[in-house]
Structure formats: structure tokens, C-alpha cells
Amino acid sequence: MRIHILTLFPNMLSGPFSESIIKRAVDRGLVEIVIYNIRDYTSDRHHVVDDYPFGGGQGMVLKPEPISAAVESIKNEYEVSVILLTPQGRLFNQMVAEELAGYSEMILICGHYEGVDERVREHLVTDEISIGDYVLSGGELAAMVVVDAVVRQLPGALGAEEAVREDSHSSGLLEYPQYTRPRVFQGWEVPQVLLSGNHAEIARWRREQSIIRTLRRRPDLLERADLSREERMVLERMKRGEE
Ligand SMILES: C[S@@+](CC[C@H](N)C(=O)[O-])C[C@H]1O[C@@H](n2cnc3c(N)ncnc32)[C@H](O)[C@@H]1O
Incomplete structure (x- = not known):
């Protein structure tokens, strides 16, 4: 399985994926986790990733172009599910984790600020996931939750298969x-x-x-x-x- 994560804060993700069960799964070649900085996909001189919302209002919205460029660069190489982490998505639970564990390739998009331009959701995204009915500052913690719950489902990720079957x-x-x-x-x-x-x-x-x-x-x-x-x-x- 390969999991691509698009984020503005790659450093937030490096720690949890280099420890414990996820690290072991990576070392065993069960999963590859690739982290992309959305800012690297900007084409302007100042690497702008966000802008004011049309119609006014507080906060900033993530622009569609860099996210689209990042998604397309991955899609050119792989057939992927594109999952937006959002408090408006379907609720993540064990069944969804098991479903995602069957995918061979997926992109997780971490939003920030007021979220992402709606056209990303409408035209690029194939699924939307929320990890609970509360609002986080960014999608990174949600991505960590999803990755952890999915990776422990992969055969060989845990010491004994039994442990997964008996988990709550x-x-x-x-x-x-x-x-x-x-x-x-x-x-x-x-x-x-x-x-x-x-x-x-x-x-x-x-x-x-x-x-x-x-x-x-x-x-x-x-x-x-x-x-x-x-x-x-x-x-x-x-x-x-x-x-
Ligand atoms: C402050 S939130 C934006 C919330 C957005 N204004 C709304 O009301 O739907 C910023 C980002 O955090 C992530 N996020 C926040 N809460 C989340 C949740 N419960 N599940 C998954 N991702 C979440 C999303 O990626 C979101 O784009």
C-alpha cells in the first residue's frame, strides 16, 4: 500500500510515522508513506498557498491550483483514491479503516485555515473523511489517525493477527x-x-x-x-x- 499525504506542515507528520507499529510496517515494506508539501506545487514567486475568501469573511482558504498540481503529479504515476480530510466528511470508524486497508494507493489531503477551495472537493476528491464531530486546526492529526488505524489492519503489521481480530x-x-x-x-x-x-x-x-x-x-x-x-x-x- 502507498499513502500520499498532502500538507502545508510536513514536519508535523514525520514523528508519528517513524515510531512503533507504523515504522515497523514501513520497514517491512507493507506500506510506503510519502509526504508532499503543498507549497512545493505553487508556481508563483512567493509560493502562495492561500487567499481571502470570495464574498468576504474571516480566515484564509487554500487555493485550488497547488493542491490540483500535487494530486495530478501523483495521479500521473498511480491510480489513486483522493481523500479530503474534513469535518464535513463521512465519519471515520473501524469499518472505514478496514475498507481503506483494501486500497493499494490513496492520497490524503490535509486542509488548514478555513479549509480548501470547494472546487477541490467537487472535481478532484473521490471521498471525504471526518475523524469526529469537532473541528481541528488542520488535517494533519486526522491523517495520522487514519493512517494509524489503516496500517494496523495490514496483514503482518502487528505481531499476532489475533490482536486485530479481538480489538474493540x-x-x-x-x-x-x-x-x-x-x-x-x-x-x-x-x-x-x-x-x-x-x-x-x-x-x-x-x-x-x-x-x-x-x-x-x-x-x-x-x-x-x-x-x-x-x-x-x-x-x-x-x-x-x-x-
Ligand atoms: C479549521 S478546519 C476548517 C473547517 C471548515 N471551515 C468547516 O467548517 O468545515 C481546517 C482543516 O482541518 C481539517 N479538519 C478539521 N476538523 C477535522 C475533522 N473533524 N476531521 C478531519 N479533518 C478535519 C480539515 O482538513 C480542514 O480543512
Whole structure:
């Protein structure tokens, strides 16, 4: 997979991509992350990337020409999805991350100031993504979120494939509680079942905890969750307070 990121602030992006899981995925050749400075695609002497909004109003708007030139230079080489990061886009979640993980090539455009000229959205962009219902100062943090969530989906990016499948949201449920050593910390004990060595019991307990946790914290997720008929019946009883 290759991810191209267009930004006015390339330095913001270099740190997170040279650490931890993303770095390992890059080193293993699972993903290539290419960062472009939008300013490098200006053609005027002063490298102007923004201008006042037509019709008046506060703030500056990113001009279409440099973004278009950057997108076209990438498109000349590759068949790409062009994704604008914007608070007006479709909401990013695990399903969208899994969808993007299937792409071989994508461009992420980071806006800034008041955003980008609308013609970029209308004519260059194929998808628009928001990472949440709040407004960031720029698309860079959103790009980092998207890249991280997508890259960890790539086979081989994590140590054990299992870890992705059991993560919160991957199965439509929140993950069960996790514990590590010591067995007792300040008098707080690890659930006995996890120390039993009985793998079937542990798996049953974890599944149950996932369902209970999702019911308590994010009942909205249960609609789409992958549950057996028996689990659905238990869930209905839990909702009625019978369990
Ligand atoms: C200050 S915001 C512009 C917001 C714009 N005036 C609006 O109301 O839609 C500047 C840039 O930050 C990025 N951004 C802000 N919030 C975001 C979010 N929730 N998800 C993705 N990108 C976001 C976008 O790239 C946007 O162009």
C-alpha cells in the first residue's frame, strides 16, 4: 500500500510515522508513506498557498491550483483514491479503516485555515473523511489517525493477527478487560478464571465480558455485532435485567 499525504506542515507528520507499529510496517515494506508539501506545487514567486475568501469573511482558504498540481503529479504515476480530510466528511470508524486497508494507493489531503477551495472537493476528491464531530486546526492529526488505524489492519503489521481480530470494534464489540502481572496489586486481584489455565473457560469469560461491556458502554454497537442466536437471547435477558 502507498499513502500520499498532502500538507502545508510536513514536519508535523514525520514523528508519528517513524515510531512503533507504523515504522515497523514501513520497514517491512507493507506500506510506503510519502509526504508532499503543498507549497512545493505553487508556481508563483512567493509560493502562495492561500487567499481571502470570495464574498468576504474571516480566515484564509487554500487555493485550488497547488493542491490540483500535487494530486495530478501523483495521479500521473498511480491510480489513486483522493481523500479530503474534513469535518464535513463521512465519519471515520473501524469499518472505514478496514475498507481503506483494501486500497493499494490513496492520497490524503490535509486542509488548514478555513479549509480548501470547494472546487477541490467537487472535481478532484473521490471521498471525504471526518475523524469526529469537532473541528481541528488542520488535517494533519486526522491523517495520522487514519493512517494509524489503516496500517494496523495490514496483514503482518502487528505481531499476532489475533490482536486485530479481538480489538474493540473489529468484531462489532468492545474488547474484554485485559490484565497482566502482578496477580494482586494493592489488594486488587486479577479475575480467577484468567489464572485457571482453562482456555475454553477463559474464552467464554472474555466473550461474555465483551458483550456485557458493550451493552453497558456502547449499546448502539450491539445492533451490528456478530452474535450467535444464544448470545442474542442472553443479551435480551440482560437488557430486561434478568441476568
Ligand atoms: C479549521 S478546519 C476548517 C473547517 C471548515 N471551515 C468547516 O467548517 O468545515 C481546517 C482543516 O482541518 C481539517 N479538519 C478539521 N476538523 C477535522 C475533522 N473533524 N476531521 C478531519 N479533518 C478535519 C480539515 O482538513 C480542514 O480543512
